[in-house]
Amino acid sequence: MKDNFGxxxxxxxxxVTQRCNLNCLYCGSGSPDLAEMTVDEISRFVKxxxxxxxxxxxxTGGEPLLRTDIVEIVSALSEIQGIEKLVLTTNGVYLKKYxxxxxxxxxxxxxxxxxxxxxxxxxxxxGRDCLPQVLESIDEAERxxxxxxxxxxxxxxxxxxxxxxxxxxxxxxxxxxRFIELMPFSDTGKNEKMIVKGNEILERFPFLxxxxxxxxxxxxxxxxxYEAVGFRGRIGLITPVSDKFCxxxxxxxxxxxxxxxxxxxxxxxIDLRRCSDDNLLEVVKAAIMSKPKGHEFNCGYANSHAMNxxxx
Numbered sequence: 001m002k003d004n005f006g007x008x009x010x011x012x013x014x015x016v017t018q019r020c021n022l023n024c025l026y027c028g029s030g031s032p033d034l035a036e037m038t039v040d041e042i043s044r045f046v047k048x049x050x051x052x053x054x055x056x057x058x059x060t061g062g063e064p065l066l067r068t069d070i071v072e073i074v075s076a077l078s079e080i081q082g083i084e085k086l087v088l089t090t091n092g093v094y095l096k097k098y099x100x101x102x103x104x105x106x107x108x109x110x111x112x113x114x115x116x117x118x119x120x121x122x123x124x125x126x127g128r129d130c131l132p133q134v135l136e137s138i139d140e141a142e143r144x145x146x147x148x149x150x151x152x153x154x155x156x157x158x159x160x161x162x163x164x165x166x167x168x169x170x171x172x173x174x175x176x177x178r179f180i181e182l183m184p185f186s187d188t189g190k191n192e193k194m195i196v197k198g199n200e201i202l203e204r205f206p207f208l209x210x211x212x213x214x215x216x217x218x219x220x221x222x223x224x225x226y227e228a229v230g231f232r233g234r235i236g237l238i239t240p241v242s243d244k245f246c247x248x249x250x251x252x253x254x255x256x257x258x259x260x261x262x263x264x265x266x267x268x269x270i271d272l273r274r275c276s277d278d279n280l281l282e283v284v285k286a287a288i289m290s291k292p293k294g295h296e297f298n299c300g301y302a303n304s305h306a307m308n309x310x311x312x
Contacts, residue, residue: 001053003291011251012054014042016073017062018256022091023127024115026153026182032062035257039069043076045254045272048284050082054252058087058111062256065094071101078106087111089151093130095137099144109147111178112138115154116162117169125159142173149176149236154196163201167208170233178223178236183264198224198237208235222249240264246294252287260287268292 003009018032037045046057057077064070078086085108092112099110114134116122122131141148150169154160163179170177182195202208208226211234222245223236239245253261258273270287272280 001285001288004289005247005291005293007248007250007291008053009250009252009288009291010053011056011058012046012049013058013060013251013253014046014077015060015062015254015256016042016064016067016070019066020061020063020091021066021093021128022063022130024113025125025158026155033257036067037256037258039072039076041258041273042073042254043080044280045258045284046077046083047080048272048280049252049254050080051281052284052288053082055082056085056087057083058089060089063091063093064088065090065098070098071105074102074107075105085109087147089113091126091130092134092137093128094133096133096140099137099140099146103144103146107146109149110141111149111151112141113151113153114166115152116159117165118159118162121159121162125155138175148173149178151178151180153180153182154201155182156194156196158194160196163196163204167205167235170235171228171231173232175233176223176225176236177233178238180238181241183240195241197242198239199242201235201237202226205235244294249291249294252291260284262287262291263294265294266292 001009017036046054059073059077067073074086074088077083086106087109088102088107089111090113092114095110095112112134114122115125117131119129119131123129138148150166152162152166154163166177169175179196179198179201181197207228209228211225211227223238226235226237228235253264254272255261255269259269259271262268268290270283272283275283
């Protein structure tokens, strides 16, 4: 289904919890709302989105693996007609426990957030000493034959020296390592001087060359991908601040409390829990059509929400 600006909206991010076991520097703060959707509610709402052309779903949080019914959620979504790709974003701390079962339930890929490979820096950034567990989870995800992407947010003076070691993760493993620009959802993110912009990565690592092939469908991504000689994986740059990609945005967000958020940088939400079976589909269609043209992260409305509350 196309929105009012002609963009094909086929990608739904579903937050299943605001809870998280880490306290990352750039996420902002805020107590979690425990009014989480049930498995039945998640399934009901996603079915409506599927009828509107959504064919890819990403499960997010908070930390989605804090849901003890996460395998049940994945299984339910994998059975929805029209959903062809189901993926999950996690900090990886508990992924080792769930990787095999998630794959069997229908999950095809995981994005794992790792902002440092130095153990002390990781602890400083996340508030917990969990790096060994996360690295073990990568191994387990590989054994489960899940596609793996590593997401990293670099902050000047904090972990920008970790870029090189993170890039090395893509050398001997078929792992995509993606650097996401710091966004203004915390006090740290509001300081523009702390942002490591995408072009700075390319200047520091000139051996990275653009991937020439054009991806469509499921491979369409907000990331610009680069490759290097001898590397099995790719390096991606996601630049919502320095080079925003709103004109090509194909996503919409369902929050853990059943509200649809139309854009990461806007406060507008639509509460699907108020919908009956009779009007749910029409409300979802209206939500897609109401998606704004773009964001302006320098505006105040984008600065007052912790990332765990707006779906990561």
